[in-house]
Amino acid sequence: MQPSWNFSTRNGIVDENGSLLPGRPNPYVPGAIVQLIQTQDDVISPPDENGNPTGDDTLYLGMTFYIGQNIPPFHPKPTGSFTYTFQPMPQGKLYARIFNKAAIADSTYYGQTSIITANQVLNSGGLVYYFYVDDYGLTQTNILFREPSAQAPVAHAGGPYSGSEGHAITFNASMSYDPDNSGILSYLWDMDNDGEFDDASGITPAYTWTGETTTIVRVQVTDNDGLTGAAEAMVKVYNSAPVVMNIGAQSVNEGDTLVFEAVFSDDGVDDTHAIHINWDNGHTSYFGFDDHVASPYEVSFLCMDAGLYNPVVTVYDNDGGASYVTFSLNVAAQPLNTSITLLPPTAIALVWDAVPDKEYDLYFCDEAASIIWQKIGSVTGNAFTDHGDNDGFDNIPGTPDDRSAPSESTARLYKVIPRKFY
Template identity: 25%
Template sequence: MAVCLVAGLVTTTVSSTPSAAAALPSGFTDSLVVGGLDSPTNVAFAPDGRVFITEKRGLLKTYDTLTDTSPTVTADLQPQVQDFWDRGLLGVTVDPAYPTRPYVYVAYTHDAEPGGAAPRWGDECPTPPGATEDGCVVTGRLSRLTVNPATGVATGSEHVLVTDWCQQFPSHSIGTITFGPDGALYAGAGDGANFNSADWGQQGNPCADPPSAAGVNLSPPNARGGALRTQSPRRPAGEPVSLDGTIIRINPDTGAGMAGNPFAGSADANAKRVIAYGMRNPFRFAFRPGTNEIWAGDVGWVRWEEINRIPNATDAVAENFGWPCYEGTPTVSAYDDANLTACESLYTGGGHAVPYHSYFHPDPVAPNDGCPTGGSSISGVAFESGSGYPDTYRRALFFADSSRGCVWVMRAGANGLPDPTRIEPFVTGVNVPVQLLTGPGGDLFYLALGSGQLRRVSYPGGRNLEPTAVATANPTGGPVPLTVEFSGLGSSDPNPDTTLTYAWDLDGDGQYDDSTADRPQWTYTTPQAVDVGLKVTDDGGLTGTTTVRVTAGVPGENPVVTIADPTAALRWSVGQTVPFAGTATDAQDGPLPASAMDWQLTLQHCTSSTSCHAHNLQSFRGVESGSFVAPDHEYPSFLDLRLTATDSDGNTGTTTIRLDPATVNLEFTSYPPGAQLTVGTVTQAAPFTRTFIAGSNNTISAPSPQTLAQGLRHQFTGWSDGGEQSHNFIAPAAPATYRANYQLCLYNC
């Protein structure tokens, strides 16, 4: 979980791999399975024991077993994947008949405009068009890879099943792909719309949403673009159906919609695929074991997170969960006030599906759960299935929130379904959980993107589980001859009364044949950097491995890293180009080259002065200088710029600088006073003042009619800036006032 820093603070740290979990119910253990991953996003377990893990940048890695420490790069999709903000390689699943059917399926942000070829933008978005201004438009892609079961490497060309999911803005991209019990392939994706303000297609309409052509801004009441793409199955006959904000059910060999889908009779290929729609971002979903039910976590805007239930994914009923007209159970004022036909007809006609469960951003998910409130992003859904957990966990639903850094359990009720009145914290203090799933032994596994780890939650309870190896060295470096004392006594086993045996690779040749002591000693006589290996084995023959680096004949110190530009004094505006530059020196290597440096730009979105969550925006690898364009986001938020340098021995140093935005206070009034005005996502009575980041793009609406002076009905006549009743404005650098004017209704209004 990202933590807000004091304004202007620069910190220097030694890079490490922290534990991803801090607390569990009594009797459970949380163990590291795979570490050292670069922004892992999704994992899939194959029937033959292999583990496939995606990294956001576009790499698919394969581990032969859960104890394998040397993965194979199955596929490098970086040329066609856009790794930018929340975009990247985000989904993977394995054919149920693997390796007889040697197929692995991937879902990623395709770095190409609709109908175009990759790469279009690379892992950035220049200005113009600006990531959150006009947007760098891309698509989503779902593909099948053929993998050689012997080597774990993909062979032949990528077999593209679906390319669609027009995405104007850099979030709410592609998400989960998984097989259903019916053998069909299922996929979900977000709306690709603006996340800072209401979006009905008024910012260029590059996705060619009706009723106008691409490049023509849309306006109420007939706009059907932006977030309203999620309602596209309800468009008039003959208009194209978008896959944004939907869950689809397709043939895993062809990508075509399955027979029996709700819109199977449509002439539109996308409509044939859709089984559910009206979701903002169904990033993670799962089937309830033994059923055709889909349970989807739908990431909310600023108020509600949803868990949505599709009772039967194989029937001819298409559930519409109402976004952007609804969030949680309430209507969304920013869209309601615009009087959009797509929403008004839903309000009057009804028929949308309400969430099975939703939770409000300012509130705890469960009483006294100890998890942060405010920022929220539901990011994982999984069911208990065949685990060794206590009986009270049978058929329970687990769900995670990446912003709050927690996993909860919703225990099953008397009817066998998860009971929203029985929610408890399960794992707290997780470093950005982005996926939950059940794996070998029925245990719950989770991916922690922030710590680069796959972790496993087990309940020993009478069955043997793998031990965890922990090795230390003292000293870790120095001049030769260097005598080092090692210890494996920090190793542990989740099963009580288990004796561990030790095997060491002290010379770094890959063989655990140098010592069986728990605290061996070794002398290094030649200058070298050695990854010393430890393997621990329990009474049942299960093993765990780890390494610790020793640098003999070299200092082994961490590089000293400095960010020269920008400084903490910078106050950036949206769209501003910000140059950066840094240096790194090492006691052994001297000044480090650009190839040793990696930069990470992160947006910290805060709901209070002490509650922030991170969005990784952009990475710059192997450069000592460059520039980025300051993003658009609601206030309060700020940027973290981190520089990490790695020396020839693998030692790293890191420094981070906080960059605060330039802000402006804007006043919103009405004549007569007291009108309810909507600014962004908040509706309140005028006059009021709000703080914005200079240059940010925002939506304002003036609902009409309203009861104002002397309790009489008034109708809207115009804004002081000349904008329409619902319109966007760019926050100026200097304070300003926006007034909504009303007049007394002379007739019915």
């Protein structure tokens, strides 16, 4: 008759690596094999290479416990035990042997209880055997079954990581471990994603990217058996905006060229840059990414209109980052120093100090009780000759004369006004 059984335990036994053997508390383990063995004497014989009993010992019941079957873990003596309830009652003396894996072929250690000779209580479910945990479960399943094969280390790269270009990002592979405790000899890193572990070494190296990117880093760990393991982690490197240095107040005369340097820095040393300047007079300048903009960058601008301005200098990088500064600009007016020469009898010559390429508006009036200025026209340059009306200057009172028929007693007035260049 095939024996029926019931298995119960309490909590807290670990294997040779410190992991709980089987049961519900975290961390779960993949299971273990429990054998119930009959013996005719008081001698516990070791298992053979296949895990079978030897000598006069015979296997009465073998069970494999897996996660998910709600098997509670074992509890070490003196506070606990595990029990079997059997039907029908087995013959002879019994002891339990537990292997540290769910398959004997994978097991490397085992532990066992002492032979039970008492504590047998008959109840309605059958005969209850109380196995007090002694050799097995005090600290570990510490009887060597077979020499464990070397196991590769398990790598952990940590992460995910993030940082800014031009600033070091620190990595951490301290969660890597070696299952057979031979020890991890080295940590090598692939930071540039070229498949070669030649960019950094150590458990917590630092690495700096020179541009914005999203990439993968990998760590390779090697144990003292020469076995390796690898893992990877994501890295996001954000753009660092360029920083423009302050520009001091600038002064220049109307018609002169302003020259200054735009100085900036960027942690992204691989970035390219462009400069945009709003001159605060309706005019802008742009030096693009194709203009090989580098710091310091010399800027020149022809200042044609007198006034006080607040230009804005903005520096962009090719990843969309930008920063700006504002400075003050004083463009001093150029004195006109106008002179008038009479060219009798038909013309009047006007000469002034002009800004090259600038346009000027000319006005006249004849001195009277009420002065009304009339525009003659606009000229580029520094001179104008007024020839009067079609009949010239006749100086005859009451007759049509130059624009407003002056009398002999009136004086002709002129004014020259510079036009806005921008």
